[in-house]
Amino acid sequence: xxxxxxxxxxxxxxxxxxxxxxxxxxxxxxxxxxxxxxxxxxxxxxxxxxxxxxxxxxxxxxxxxxxxxxxxxxxxxxxxxxxxxxxxxxxxx
Numbered sequence: 001x002x003x004x005x006x007x008x009x010x011x012x013x014x015x016x017x018x019x020x021x022x023x024x025x026x027x028x029x030x031x032x033x034x035x036x037x038x039x040x041x042x043x044x045x046x047x048x049x050x051x052x053x054x055x056x057x058x059x060x061x062x063x064x065x066x067x068x069x070x071x072x073x074x075x076x077x078x079x080x081x082x083x084x085x086x087x088x089x090x091x092x093x
Contacts, residue, residue, distance in 0.1 A: 001050070002033070002034045002035075002036075002047060002049050003025075003036075003049065004043055005018040005038070005052050006037075006038055006051055006057065007037075007039065007053065007057070013073050014037035014038065014039070016074055017054070017070070017073040017079070022035050024077075024079045024080035024083050025083070028083065028084060028087075028093070050066060051066055052068045052070065055070065068086045070082050
């Protein structure tokens with residue numbers, strides 16, 4: 001499973017989000033995921049199964065069904081809940 005964490009520049013918040021996603025995945029019991037952080041402008045060239053991004057980017061990703069939105073990128077428990085909800089809905093858990 002490949003997950004990309006996306007923010008505007010691919011630096012600060014996406015890196016923090018990447019760390020939160022990795023923590024959340026460990027708690028869920030998923031060990032084989034590849035997690036990267038990138039900018040919104042470069043993500044299209046990357047293959048991925050799931051995009052994780054901040055709620056602030058909802059307009060940029062409207063109409064997509066491969067996106068998990070989180071309000072607070074620092075809170076691994078919030079990221080975990082959002083990932084679990086998405087993965088259960090998609091039959092990935």
